[in-house]
Amino acid sequence: MTKIMISLTVNGERHKVAVEPGDTLNFVIREILGLTGTKKGCDSGGCGACTVLMNQKPIYSCMMYAVKADGSQITTIEGLQHDGELDPIQKAFANYNALQCGYCTPGFIMLTKALLDRNPHPTEEEVKKAFVGNLCRCTGYTKIVEAVLSLSERDVAKRTRS
């Protein structure tokens, strides 16, 4: 099958890769670039484990044809750390025990990143609504929602102090 050359900027690094017409962005991220933090779950756009940011917006990487993503900026869970230090969202998930097996976690964290970038102080209802497309099958959602709300509150506290 004829391969198609595409270019992607993933976590700030430019890549040129040859893909088949039916390859998904999820396949490219995991199998070609080796960034296995992004998971392949249901592989049909329902569980959210494959969530990445494309041009700052959360999408299902399993539903996105790689060719369609040509030229875009992608952020994966590996791109959240800064100089070896975890992102505050990652820390909050750890502190609140918001994960058990961890398979869904990268997707939840990327969705949270997009949510907080757009709305730094979401209400509980807004957090729950944002997670419509992300499934967790062992921790349950209570701890995850608490972790996200803690970030919102922490931010408020910081603002009040300054």
Next chain:
Amino acid sequence: MGGLHPKNYFKPETSAEVASILHRYKEDALIIGGGTEVYELSERGLLTNIKAVVDLSKLGLNQIRVKDGEAAIGASVTLSQLENQIELYKDGALGCLLDALRDLGPLQVRNMATVAGAVTACIPFFDLPVALACLNTIIEVEGDGGTRRVPILSFQKDYLQPDLNEGEFVTGLVIPKQEPGTKSAFTKFVLNAGDWSIVNCAAAIRVSRRKVASARVVIGAVANKPFVANQTASSLVGTELDDSALESAGNVLQRELLDPPSDSKASGFYRKRLAKILLKETLQKAISRGGDE
């Protein structure tokens, strides 16, 4: 992605290129907007013939243009993009569209899926076609013979059957200016927040001197395409939308919905009952709508 691995993936940059690909591959070509429906169709064995995917994203159709109260939505506009076009929703006339967009499943899908795709798919339990039909939306189709404008209810001929001839594709949609004073709303019943509707309902009403001057009611997932409940809408005209008017309109709707389909999620009887409840909720939501959405 589960099912579909086409041999060819095209990103044409002109309408002529699209037409040439469509003529070459005929029914073996699949046009995609965001591509979010591909899995559902391919898993059901409906795309086994597809040799070429045609992605419209390079045609420059990602604009929303609002002029004189009319909104023209290009074929590549995503659901999120339309939802975020807040000035469209200020007077409440397009409230049904905003309701349908806001509650439409995962953000990850809304960021990819296109409005035109949601209509062209012709899937009877989708939400957007019902809201768009309530607003008398026109579909713009381009082909060898030039451009044609087709009302959404004629465009959606039947289950999975858009009114598209060989070589034709959808370039956009036009939501016409609504009559001043119109308010609309949309509600649905789902088993979970990410699921498709068991029944959904869009209604637009215009009240003048406390009485309903005009009404339009569209019900989804009760037939192979959105069902326009004309008798129900007529029964509302002249009323003050009080409890008895709502109850009697609900009864008209139940009579008007002849034979909604039964499936593993709901019986036709249940769908009829739900439609009556949703109608009441939708109308109440529409009339309570202020001008500050």
